[in-house]
Amino acid sequence: MGRRIGVQTVEIVSKPRIISTYNIVGPKEGQGPLAKYFDKILEDDLNGTESFEKAETSLLYTAVSESIKKAKLKETDINFLLAGDLLNQLFSSTFAARELNIPFLGLYGACSTMAESLSVGAMIMEGGFANYVVAATSSHFSAAERQYRLPLEMGSQRAPTAQWTVTGSGAMVLGKKGNFPCVTHVTIGKVKDYGIKDVNNMGVSMAPAAVDTIKQHFMDTGRKPSDYDIIATGDLGKIGRQFTEELLLEYKYDMKGNYIDCGEEIFNSEKQGTNAGGSGCGCSAVVATGYLYKNMLKGKFKRILLVSTGALLSTTSSLQGETIPGIAHAVSIEFGGE
């Protein structure tokens, strides 16, 4: 039975285990600094399909089905699939779920969806409703560009503060037993909007939400930044990460030394032309299932805080003059070592 700690944080007492993960990324992500942590790197970002949206669907399907195989399970062993993506009406998640014989719960938190699906999945496990749950998200650069921004064919110049949507998908299988990294705490965020309107500066739009959730997580748990081996936001990019660090310092939380951002880590932005860094639901998914999870298994990180962040705008809201609301959810993951 879980319990509430403080205002926004809950303790997952039964500690659901992340018994396997799988991720798959596009060619550009495979040329980045985290390449060795990816399970599969595509040569063709269409992945043999006829559209970017169908390609993203195939990535999510692959991540989910391969994560299940890796856990030596069958689709019918999985009680719930919790998934979401950036495309209108969750195109990728829905059409991937159509091919999977698993009860499906669609979630949307923009780029915060990986932490959201993991959080809800862990709470469902704790409630006694599932033996196994899969949490997954995806994104695709070309599908996101044409939905949110401009036709790729225009070849528009990108703002220095702009981020590059990650082509990739990551999935995690949660189970009850075994010696694996486990989910111990979840802090569900509130929607925060500090009035940023610049759709080419998502990192700064989302930073207040990241700050609010991280601060609340520390207040609720009594922990401090140094209690974590690594705190990973995602996907604030370089500028949003700096902003978050500065704002948290104003609340006396010194993040220096163990704070990274998934969007900043996934690309070598100077060499790869990704400006402020990566973004997209797939970004924190592939970094969490790759770099973070695999280094936990190796014993390099014993306790991490994953803080996926989402910019909750739509093209309609921006056209109607709205500012950009953000949200962040934090998940604490621990592993004693294999």
Place this chain on the structure above:
Amino acid sequence: MGRRIGVQTVEIVSKPRIISTYNIVGPKEGQGPLAKYFDKILEDDLNGTESFEKAETSLLYTAVSESIKKAKLKETDINFLLAGDLLNQLFSSTFAARELNIPFLGLYGACSTMAESLSVGAMIMEGGFANYVVAATSSHFSAAERQYRLPLEMGSQRAPTAQWTVTGSGAMVLGKKGNFPCVTHVTIGKVKDYGIKDVNNMGVSMAPAAVDTIKQHFMDTGRKPSDYDIIATGDLGKIGRQFTEELLLEYKYDMKGNYIDCGEEIFNSEKQGTNAGGSGCGCSAVVATGYLYKNMLKGKFKRILLVSTGALLSTTSSLQGETIPGIAHAVSIEFGGE
């Protein structure tokens, strides 16, 4: 601690109570046969705002905040808001949540979202993570038309099988105690696609999902249709409802006598020109929080099964030649009487 029953159904042993509901609808819904069950009927479907999307946001905000007031609670008493809507990137839910000081989990299941938010909310309650949860959804005819179909200004003729998106929002507050209707079982559906491509025939597209979930619910629980005072799908409309009834009869489940569809009930389609009936996330939300809930409080219905159904298409998926996947989730609600 909840428990799994059969393949897709879980029992919510602690029986979270629906301690209050609130709904708000547009003028057309207020002229329909269920008018007396609505808490507020708008005279102006813009509700004083400058766009249909902002109007929908105001409906959702009103439903959530008034449901909290009706339960004699404050926003800060609510541990989670679970909400979703039809608009791209959950415009209404996000911008309503921005004005509410409540941790937010965005969900998307198209018109199945009311049952999805109620199901996930009940599972979170059972896990011990919340004292109070709000589950809510919304839709708006004019916002949906211009996003999914054609500009209203064109005045296009509607197909006889077409449905009319409900302008409305419904919210439910879940609590632990008190003599109120309570959630006892949840059956989470799988994505089903029988190859329908006609976007003007959503009811038939979703019927296979409704049939699959209802059949599975009966198999898992050992119940039969007559164990419920009322079974309400939503929003299949007249044609989808007939189709569902026929298909279930093939599996020997005779639904005659106690089966209704929220989309069919909300309008007098012959007089109101709504063709096959109502649809939209808001449809099953306002029927469930109005007609169903209020008749439970009166003792007319002691045990109901709410089966919200969603068509998981997007304009992009249809343009790319895809068929229409459907999903349905079933929630069993019981009340002994006041």
